[in-house]
Structures are given as structure tokens and as C-alpha cells.
Amino acid sequence: MIIDSITDGIVIDHITSGMSMVLYKYLNLDKLTCSVAIIKNAPSSKNGKKDIIKIDRPIDIDVDVLGYLDPGVSVNVIKNGEIVKKFHPELPEKLVDVIKCKNPRCISQDEQELVHIFKLTDRENRIYRCIYCESKAK
Amino acid sequence: MRHLLDILDLSTDEIDSLISTACDIIDDPDKYAEKCRRKKLATLFFEPSTRTRLSFEAAMYELGGSVLGFSESSSSSTAKGESVSDTIKVVSCYADIIAMRHPKEGAPMVASMVSGVPIINAGDGGHNHPTQTLADLLTIYREKGGFEDLTVGLCGDLKFGRTVHSLINALSRYAGIKFVLISPDELKLPDYVTNNVLIKNNIPYEETTDLLEAMPKLDILYMTRVQKERFFNEQDYIRLKDSYILSPDKLIDAKEDLCIMHPLPRVNEISVAVDKDPRACYFKQVLNGKYMRMALILKLLEVE
Numbered sequence: 001m002i003i004d005s006i007t008d009g010i011v012i013d014h015i016t017s018g019m020s021m022v023l024y025k026y027l028n029l030d031k032l033t034c035s036v037a038i039i040k041n042a043p044s045s046k047n048g049k050k051d052i053i054k055i056d057r058p059i060d061i062d063v064d065v066l067g068y069l070d071p072g073v074s075v076n077v078i079k080n081g082e083i084v085k086k087f088h089p090e091l092p093e094k095l096v097d098v099i100k101c102k103n104p105r106c107i108s109q110d111e112q113e114l115v116h117i118f119k120l121t122d123r124e125n126r127i128y129r130c131i132y133c134e135s136k137a138k
Numbered sequence: 139m140r141h142l143l144d145i146l147d148l149s150t151d152e153i154d155s156l157i158s159t160a161c162d163i164i165d166d167p168d169k170y171a172e173k174c175r176r177k178k179l180a181t182l183f184f185e186p187s188t189r190t191r192l193s194f195e196a197a198m199y200e201l202g203g204s205v206l207g208f209s210e211s212s213s214s215s216t217a218k219g220e221s222v223s224d225t226i227k228v229v230s231c232y233a234d235i236i237a238m239r240h241p242k243e244g245a246p247m248v249a250s251m252v253s254g255v256p257i258i259n260a261g262d263g264g265h266n267h268p269t270q271t272l273a274d275l276l277t278i279y280r281e282k283g284g285f286e287d288l289t290v291g292l293c294g295d296l297k298f299g300r301t302v303h304s305l306i307n308a309l310s311r312y313a314g315i316k317f318v319l320i321s322p323d324e325l326k327l328p329d330y331v332t333n334n335v336l337i338k339n340n341i342p343y344e345e346t347t348d349l350l351e352a353m354p355k356l357d358i359l360y361m362t363r364v365q366k367e368r369f370f371n372e373q374d375y376i377r378l379k380d381s382y383i384l385s386p387d388k389l390i391d392a393k394e395d396l397c398i399m400h401p402l403p404r405v406n407e408i409s410v411a412v413d414k415d416p417r418a419c420y421f422k423q424v425l426n427g428k429y430m431r432m433a434l435i436l437k438l439l440e441v442e
Contacts, residue, residue: 105263107242112221114248121334132244133265134330 009034010061011076012053017041019070020051026065026098029055064092068099068128093120095128099137106133140438141250141257145268145308152437153308156272157279159433160426167200170432173441174203180233181207182225183260184240189402189424190260190269194237197431201441206233223252230254235439237269256438264298264365270401271304272434273427277419278358280426281397287314289355293382294320294362294407296327301401302362303331310341317343318352322381324374325364349382354391359384361400361407361420385409392417399423 015023020038023029029036034057044050058077066073067089077085095118101108108114108130118128118137128137142148148156163170179198183191186209195205207229222240226249229236236253238246239260246259246266261267278285290309292302296319306327309315317336319327326345336343346352353359364379383406384398400408400420412418435441 103243105241105243105265107222107240107244107248107262110242111223111245111248114223129330130244132247133263134243136330 005081006054006056006078007081009057009078010053010055010059011078012055012061012066013050013074013076014044014046015051015053015073016070017044017047017049017051020053023053023066023069023073026069027062029053032057032059062098063089064095065098067092068095071126091120091123091126094118095137099128101130101133101135102138103130103133103135106130106135108132139256141246141253141259142268142434142438143246143250143257143259144266145271145304147268150311153272153275156430156433156437157276159436160276160429163429163432170201170436172202173436174198174201174439177201177203177234177439177441178232179203179205179207179435180229180236181205181209181260182229182236182238183207183209184211184222184238184245185261186210187239187261189427190239191237193273193424193427194258194260194269194431197428197435200428201432201435203234203435222248226253226257235435258434258438261300264300266304267300267401268304269431269434270301270427271308272430273423274301274305274360274399274401275308276426276430277399277423278397280422281419282357285309285312285315288312288357289316289318290358290360291318291320291349291352291356292327292360292362293349293384295325295364296321296362297325298365299362302327302360305360306331306335310335310339315341317341318356319343319345320347320349320352320382321345322347325381349384350388350391353388354393356396357393358397358399359392361398361404363400363403363405363407380406383407383409384412386411386415389415389417 020040037054039052041049042052071091074088076083097116100116108116117131119131121127121129181191181194198205222245230253235256237258237260240262243263243265245262246257250257259266259268296302361384396417398418
């Protein structure tokens with residue numbers, strides 16, 4: 001399958017196979033007006049299969065979302081058809097308004113316009129906890 | 139400006155200092171009778187409570203201050219749909235310090251983010267109850283002379299029992315502490331306490347359902363009530379509420395200097411006959427709670 005290469009924009013590569021639509025949703029890519037290509041199950045020498053997202057416009061990617069949802073991805077920033085920057089998002093220390101607390105007893109369920117904040121409490125096991133009630137992110 | 143949301147907001151040195159102030163208040167209450175003159179404490183109880191609210195109010199009155207507030211959310215603007223943030227912004231215009239209880243976990247943290255005056259967490263759902271822990275610590279200090287090398291049995295509802303979580307957090311910072319966690323399987327300690335406090339800090343602990351088997355090794359037995367208000371399902375509450383009832387016959391193998399504690403109110407988990415046992419310390423805890431709240435109010439108001 002051939003997808004045109006992009007001149008100015010972002011390529012999110014090495015997405016875990018099946019995760020591209022999740023990232024698409026959490027990165028709010030549906031709100032973009034430019035071309036966005038989602039390639040699912042592309043061949044990968046490392047994992048057998050991978051997903052790729054190509055965004056045909058330079059945008060600010062929420063790196064924390066990527067680091068939290070799929071820390072193995074690589075982000076390529078393309079300018080004039082060349083890769084000018086490549087990086088791997090790290091597991092963020094804090095997630096702000098990315099996920100919501102599921103604990104029905106948490107104040108964040110009731111308080112209007114409260115920012116939902118989770119802190120990384122166990123890097124090894126990738127555990128985040130709500131700063132208000134300390135419940136584990138699910 | 140300092141708040142007290144979690145017992146870990148206080149260092150062990152600060153806890154020692156609060157205990158020292160509380161002991162000084164006990165020795166010479168007159169010295170403190172006017173320390174908070176013209177200061178106002180707001181007690182905002184979005185959830186009913188008798189002893190914690192009265193303890194705060196008594197503490198402020200004994201410091202010469204005054205008290206305003208409400209004792210249930212139906213008599214506040216919350217009933218009209220006001221947010222916690224807005225209530226706190228308003229009340230912090232009237233009071234010098236706020237003690238709040240709220241059924242939702244983390245509500246005092248939300249309050250602390252917008253408040254212009256110190257916030258004291260007087261209990262947030264099943265989460266934290268740091269001033270009860272201060273009462274517990276003063277009781278242990280006065281009964282045992284310190285906090286090191288104690289085997290502490292925690293019995294009953296360890297899942298929703300916020301006093302238990304706060305006490306474990308506080309005692310885990312002292313050397314030689316061991317915990318025996320006695321509960322039905324459904325009310326075991328939540329994993330965030332087991333993992334983040336006990337396992338992370340290499341604190342020895344054992345989990346059991348058998349109170350009698352655990353009894354001989356305990357220096358402290360901390361009983362808790364199975365709280366009806368924490369259950370969504372009444373059948374579960376009825377099934378678990380009588381899991382552990384402490385009666386004099388169950389204390390036969392207990393140490394002679396065992397310290398029996400309970401945050402109160404009790405329903406039936408400690409038989410009234412145990413009250414006569416000199417090892418029963420739960421009414422001493424109530425009094426100690428008032429002294430520690432006095433010491434805390436002085437600290438947060440920065441009154442010398």
C-alpha cells in the first residue's frame with residue numbers, strides 16, 4: 001500500500017499494532033482539517049506489525065498522551081520533506097486532563113471544571129494515581 | 139501557609155513537636171486559654187459527625203477563639219449545588235482556619251487549592267483522617283512512651299477505614315514497627331496502602347482473618363467499625379458488620395500492657411464490658427484528640 005510522503009508535518013511511527021485509533025482519539029486528531037493517514041498492521045522488523053499515523057501539517061502533539069498510552073512510539077517532525085527532529089516520548093510524571101478518575105467516591109466526579117490530574121507513583125509498573133483520591137488509573 | 143490534608147504532610151519532627159505542645163497544654167491549660175483570641179475556626183461538615191466536629195470546636199474554645207460553620211451539607215449552599223471550591227472561597231473570607239469533613243475523597247485537596255486560609259482535613263470519605271491519627275499517636279505516645287518496636291494489630295474494616303490508612307502511614311516512619319492486619323477478605327487493606335507504604339518501605343506485616351490467633355503478639359489492638367455509609371450494597375454491609383466483636387473472653391491471651399484503641403463511634407465491635415479493662419484506651423483517645431487539635435490549630439495559625 002502506498003501513502004504519499006509528507007512535506008511538513010508529523011509521523012508517529014512504531015505504534016503498537018491496534019493502538020492507532022486510541023491515539024487518534026486521545027490526541028484529538030479528528031478535530032484536524034488537514035490530511036491524516038492511519039496505517040494499521042504495517043510490517044515491522046522489530047514487532048512483526050505496527051501502526052503509523054501521518055499528519056500532513058505541523059502541530060503540537062501532546063507528548064504526555066503518547067508517553068502514557070504507548071511509550072514505545074517514535075515521533076518524527078518533518079520539514080521540507082526531511083526529518084528535522086526525532087524523539088521517543090517518555091513516561092510523563094504527571095497527566096493533566098488526559099484520563100478521568102473512575103472512583104465514584106472521588107471529588108473529581110462531582111466538582112465542576114476540576115482539572116483531572118494523575119501522578120506517576122510507580123515507574124517500573126507504569127502506575128498512575130489520582131492526586132485527589134489516590135485511586136489507580138484504569 | 140500550611141494545610142493538613144494527609145498525615146504525611148507532617149514530618150516526624152513536626153509530629154514530635156505537636157505531641158510536645160499537646161503535653162504542655164495538658165500540664166498547663168491556662169497558659170493556652172487566650173492564645174487564639176479573636177481568631178475564628180470554621181467547621182464545615184458536609185457529612186455528619188459528632189465527635190470530630192465537637193473536638194475541633196472544644197479545641198478552639200479552649201484556645202480562646204470562636205467557631206462558625208455547619209454540621210451537614212443540607213444546611214449549606216452545597217444543597218443548592220455550590221461547588222466545594224466556591225464554598226471554600228466564601229468561607230475563607232470569614233474564618234482564619236477551616237476544618238472540613240466531606241464524603242468525597244480528595245475534597246480537602248480541592249479546598250486547599252483555592253483557600254486563603256489553612257485547611258484541615260477532618261475526614262474525606264474512606265481516604266484520610268489525619269487529625270484522628272494525631273489523636274491516635276498521642277495516645278500511643280502516652281501509653282507506650284514512644285512509637286518504636288511495636289506490633290500493631292488493625293482489626294475490622296481495613297478497606298474503607300480511613301483512620302487505619304492514616305495510622306499505617308504515620309507509624310511506618312518509625313523503626314521496628316510491625317503490623318498484623320485482621321479483616322475479612324472483602325475488607326482487606328487497599329493495594330495502594332499495601333504497595334505504596336508497607337511493601338515499598340519494607341515494613342513487616344501479616345494478613346489474617348483470625349483475631350484470637352493474632353492477639354498474644356499485639357502491643358496495640360486498633361479496632362474499627364464496619365461503616366454502613368461506605369457500602370453501596372446493604373446486603374454486603376449486613377453480612378460483614380459483625381465480623382469481629384471484642385469481648386473480655388477474647389483478651390485472655392492478650393499482653394498485660396496491651397493498648398486497646400478505637401476511633402469511635404463503636405456499634406458493637408467492642409463489648410461494653412471491655413470498657414472496665416484498664417487496657418481500654420478509646421475514651422482516652424477522645425481527650426487526646428482535643429489536645430492534638432489544639433496543638434495543630436496553634437501550629438497552622440502560627441501562634442507562638
